[in-house]
Amino acid sequence: MEDSYPTTELIPDFCQKLGYQVLNSPSDNVSLNPLSLARKFIPQSWRNQISNYFPLNIQERLLNDSFSHNTNWEKTRAFAIPSLYTSFIRINLEGREPQGIVKQGKEYRDLLNEITENLTQLIDPITNKSPIKQIAKTVDWFNCLPPKNLPDIFIEWQPAQHFLKKLLHPKININQSSSLFYDRNSYHSLNGFITMAGESIKTQGYIEDISLLDLTPTFLNLMGIDTPSNLKGKPLKF
Numbered sequence: 438m439e440d441s442y443p444t445t446e447l448i449p450d451f452c453q454k455l456g457y458q459v460l461n462s463p464s465d466n467v468s469l470n471p472l473s474l475a476r477k478f479i480p481q482s483w484r485n486q487i488s489n490y491f492p493l494n495i496q497e498r499l500l501n502d503s504f505s506h507n508t509n510w511e512k513t514r515a516f517a518i519p520s521l522y523t524s525f526i527r528i529n530l531e532g533r534e535p536q537g538i539v540k541q542g543k544e545y546r547d548l549l550n551e552i553t554e555n556l557t558q559l560i561d562p563i564t565n566k567s568p569i570k571q572i573a574k575t576v577d578w579f580n581c582l583p584p585k586n587l588p589d590i591f592i593e594w595q596p597a598q599h600f601l602k603k604l605l606h607p608k609i610n611i612n613q614s615s616s617l618f619y620d621r622n623s624y625h626s627l628n629g630f631i632t633m634a635g636e637s638i639k640t641q642g643y644i645e646d647i648s649l650l651d652l653t654p655t656f657l658n659l660m661g662i663d664t665p666s667n668l669k670g671k672p673l674k675f
Contacts, residue, residue: 446613448524459512510536525588
């Protein structure tokens with residue numbers, strides 16, 4: 438575990454204030470549907486608190502309904518996928534999203550680079566440093582075409598001992614409220630540890646960092662089984 442606070446509202450605010458995700462105006466959502474009326478007249482902070490009393494499946498349905506109906510998809514180039522800690526951005530890509538407007542190829546790549554550049558300019562005013570630990574573009578990570586199901590951009594945040602209420606950008610301020618429906622000051626770390634013992638393992642104390650991909654080949658090697666060629670990791674030497 439590591440020190441970390443929810444970042445639920447940061448990337449949605451980032452996408453909206455920089456014009457990537459365009460919301461419908463109140464007049465666009467005129468409806469006698471009870472959910473539409475609730476979204477119009479009940480403040481978001483109240484809705485967050487009320488939703489805590491609902492079963493998880495109903496909370497998720499309300500989140501999905503709000504997400505899909507509040508966005509103007511004809512003007513949205515990229516949007517934030519609701520999340521708690523690691524943040525996700527997906528491009529509204531033509532031919533992949535139901536109402537995609539960003540063209541495949543150069544336009545898609547240019548938009549990925551533009552968003553990434555804007556993310557790198559964010560500053561935490563408390564530390565005066567970048568709040569982001571890593572930005573990963575799926576097409577680069579996996580050397581693939583635009584993914585069908587995965588986000589296009591992953592944002593890993595720096596471990597923090599304070600709630601990220603505000604972030605600075607040269608053009609705007611990014612904000613999130615302190616009344617999130619989910620709030621705790623710790624989260625799973627991407628790093629862990631492993632302890633091994635047995636007749637085939639020599640005592641050697643601490644070893645350098647290893648990749649998770651190396652564990653399966655190591656276990657197979659200890660059992661005398663050759664590593665399949667489709668596994669990327671390599672067995673550790675003991």
